Amino acid sequence: MKETVVYEKAMEVRDYEADIQGIVNNANYLHYFEHTRNEYLRHKGFDFVELHHRGIDTVVARADIRFRQSLHPSDRFVCRLAVRKEGVRFIFRQTIVREGDNAVCAEGETTVVCLINGRLGDCEELSEAFHSDFYAVK
Amino acid sequence: MKETVVYEKAMEVRDYEADIQGIVNNANYLHYFEHTRNEYLRHKGFDFVELHHRGIDTVVARADIRFRQSLHPSDRFVCRLAVRKEGVRFIFRQTIVREGDNAVCAEGETTVVCLINGRLGDCEELSEAFHSDFYAVK
Amino acid sequence: MKETVVYEKAMEVRDYEADIQGIVNNANYLHYFEHTRNEYLRHKGFDFVELHHRGIDTVVARADIRFRQSLHPSDRFVCRLAVRKEGVRFIFRQTIVREGDNAVCAEGETTVVCLINGRLGDCEELSEAFHSDFYAVK
Amino acid sequence: MKETVVYEKAMEVRDYEADIQGIVNNANYLHYFEHTRNEYLRHKGFDFVELHHRGIDTVVARADIRFRQSLHPSDRFVCRLAVRKEGVRFIFRQTIVREGDNAVCAEGETTVVCLINGRLGDCEELSEAFHSDFYAVK
DSSP states (O other), X not given: OGGGOOEEEEEEOOGGGXXXXXXXXXXXXXXXXXXXXXXXXXXXXXXXXXXXXXXXXXXXXXXXXXXXXXXXXTOEEEEXXXXXXXXXXXXXXXXXXXXXXXXXXEEEEEEEEEEETTEEEOOHHXXXXXXXXXXXXX | OGGGOOEEEEEEOOGGGBOTTSSBOTHHHHXXXXXXXXXXXXXXXXXXXXXXXXXEEEEEEEXXXXXXXXXXXXXXXXXXXXXXXXXXXXXXXXEEEETTTOOEEEEEEEEEEEEETTEEEOOHHHHHXXXXXXXXXX | OGGGOOEEEEEEOOGGGBOTTSSBOTHHHHHHHHHHHHHHHHHTTOXXXXXXXXXXXXXXXXXXXXXXXXXXXXXXXXXXXXXXXXXXXXXXXXXXXXTTTOOEEEEEEEEEEEEETTEEEOOHHHHHHHGGGOOOOO | OGGGOOXXXXXXXXXXXXXXXXXXXXXXXXXXXXXXXXXXXXXXXXXXXXXXXXXXXEEEEEEEEEEOSOOOTTOEEEEEEEEEEETTEEEEEEEEEETTTOOEEEEEEEEEEEEETTEEEOOHHHHHHHGGGOOOOO
């Protein structure tokens, strides 16, 4: 997905994220993806807390993640992000690529919708801000 | 999926699982699903820690979850589980149903594979133990 | 501390709370303590979310916890709570006692203060509600 | 404690670490402290996973933390570390200092002991490695 990446965030595994098997627990990948999306929001001039206080909540409607290789304590990685829009839904394609060996450890699509005062809506300000970043589905 | 449910686990939201939006953070649903799968394993006579020490690791290859309604602090819910096998992969269908209004808050499929001494393998003892529970795909 | 216990909450370890050493990561004990305090609040007729929306935040000023024995995956335990007041501070003494062998796995004091519209204050409604439960320091 | 600091680690709040009150949940400070101690270990040439596999577990016997100011989503901070030894116990003094306003958000002492093949012991290799860093208690 390299050609469509519009944002990336470097992160590192924190040791407590590994579980008894010695590998990062799967739930943390959702955290990594979410944190990267929020940083992308900030990069675009938004703040998810400020949006929340204005009655706009971005919520995840679906997450579909394939786990390719396990991250381990002290691994560093980048989380890459591409985005498109389908109806009122923002589709984020994200990958986690480990530093060192460039292994794709996880990749997935997260569908995000906006609740405006608690009701599903089309968030125009986010659409405008992201618009130039949208990738085309071939 | 009621007709195929072979196990269910009652749980409750712990308040710290809610984030700044006041709803349970999505990553926690993976925790709820995982905990329920592990309890199912125990119910079948296995222990994922003991398996790990014998060189058998059950790892998630894919998680595809739809988030229907948000859980909130103090909500109680049951996590239901159905299972089938496709090749070497175990496919767990799981739903989270809130107590009180019976709302399906999340539903998803988690694909689990076994690493036997670090290599993808077909875990016969798990297959045998789960066999009578497998549901048919129509 | 048995004679002063005014509330207790039964819980179970969720497997993902164990880390690479196979024992529950220490941070989770703060979660167990917090969840028990919040359940105690509910038992007294309060809701920490509703309090938050009315401008009253209960925040932890200090946590001093001794870890005696490690909890492991699938352990069940009760978290016991005693409370007293010192000035504007609520002091919660809490212990975690494992089911089965009654081992005290952790014990500690958590100091909680109230922020009323962001400023340290004396929360009268909580004081009144907890008053009959306060234990005396000998 | 500036004069005794022997290691510091820069980190940032991840948004999901904030709870419903909009501030970082207290348990995460234990995570920040732990991650910093583990990085210090690495900096000294050790790896807590490799130690674990050799039968040496560093475990927290006590954590005493004062929370001064709350961290918020997107805050950056450094976690500073000083260390001394008392008997077989390593005492880590740690502070979390926010970038920007240099506010001390949390400070605490964590007592760490070594279990060698499951029994409390005096870990000579860690003592030697840390020795030149020990600060004197006045």
